[in-house]
Amino acid sequence: MSSSFDKFQKRRLISSYFSVVLSIFLVLFLLGTLGLFIINSQKLADDFKEKIAMTVFFKNEATDAELKTFGDELKKAPFAKSSLYVTKDEAAKQHTDIIGEDFLTFLGENPLQNSYDIHFRAAYVERDSIAKIEKQLRENENISDIVYDKQLVNLVNDNIKKVSMWILIISCFLTFIAVLLINSSLRLSIYSNRFIIKTMQMVGATKSFIRKPFVMRSVRLGILGATLAIIGLMIMLFYVETNFPELEILANKTLIGLVFAAVMGVGILITWISTHFATQRFLNLRTDDLY
Missing domain, CATH: 3.30.70.3040 (Alpha-Beta Plaits)
Incomplete structure (x- = not known):
């Protein structure tokens, strides 16, 4: 009976980790794609202008x-x-x-x-x-x-300004959604361990001691999700470069490296902050409120 329960708990834990990594991967992949589009949008706009x-x-x-x-x-x-x-x-x-x-x-x-x-x-x-x-x-x-073509010159410049503005708005919106999604996934993961947190606190463990393993685990999940997102972005870049070589999307490797570093940094930062505050919330709850 105990063995079956342990297996059930293990499967539930793996499922929880998988959902967290998946949400981090999807969100960071979208953010990374947007970042790559932003750094190449000016080049694409310049290439189009220079064809006039x-x-x-x-x-x-x-x-x-x-x-x-x-x-x-x-x-x-x-x-x-x-x-x-x-x-x-x-x-x-x-x-x-x-x-x-x-x-x-x-x-x-x-x-x-x-x-x-x-x-x-x-x-x-x-x-x-x-x-x-x-x-x-x-x-x-x-x-x-x-x-x-005077009209084409005016049209190109006006549309580039509009597109740039919308890219900025969409970037801010997606970043906000990314934080919410990753935060929600991690909060659910911490919620399932709320009784363990409170038990550790009742036997005298300090808040920082209780928080540390949860934060470290979430950061590792964030690194895993960010790594998968970077792999996905690399596959996408090579696909675009192979099928559309005229775009020269791999020309600026420095900026691409910065986007990859930003994806990894965001994955670590969001998971660390979200887990810290989620754990702190349950540490501050009374035992009766856990139910």
């Missing part, structure tokens, strides 16, 4: 030397990440490939112009910055026109 191109068209009177000089100036310009010179013949070929017909046979001459496609550095993809750059470029008398 400005096309500068030149008058037919512009000489090859003048076009080359403009290209050399772009290489030195702080706002230009890259530039591509497209001759009028190359532009005609591109248009022919797109429409599927050689439009030059109908027109008899090439109406297109030599141009430069300029990709900006992310910091300069702002409404005011691009407007200043455009004004500066138009001072060149050889330039006939400058074309870029």
Whole structure:
């Protein structure tokens, strides 16, 4: 009979530990995923900004030397990440490939112009910055026109600000939920041992002595849950890197390491604090209140 009861208690204890580790793992995995998204969101936003191109068209009177000089100036310009010179013949070929017909046979001459496609550095993809750059470029008398998607620039910057704000709100909300979930799981685990706590207190054990094994056990569970969360995050990172290499999600290993360290730190800190206060609560209860 005693053996059956001991087995039942052991199974219940294992089940309690499992639920605590599982809740810690799930919560920390979500927080870690959010952290990785945050550190990569700026890079993703910058990559998208740098794909927006400005096309500068030149008058037919512009000489090859003048076009080359403009290209050399772009290489030195702080706002230009890259530039591509497209001759009028190359532009005609591109248009022919797109429409599927050689439009030059109908027109008899090439109406297109030599141009430069300029990709900006992310910091300069702002409404005011691009407007200043455009004004500066138009001072060149050889330039006939400058074309870029102004609405897209405004839309990108406005949406990035909105997304950043919502990421901050969601981060705070998830952190709060994480603390509540882990705290609730640990409180239930301590609740099942409330009679043991009170018995130890009645035989003269100090509060710190009673608290220590419960806190240490919870911290070990927190470390286990955080370790599983880090393993899960590593698997997710390698999956994303394998299937979407253009994102270069593993490029900044230092920040990724900081996220992993933060996941481990949060797992230890929350379990330590939650267990400390949960144990303290039962230590302060009267024996009659335990029931």
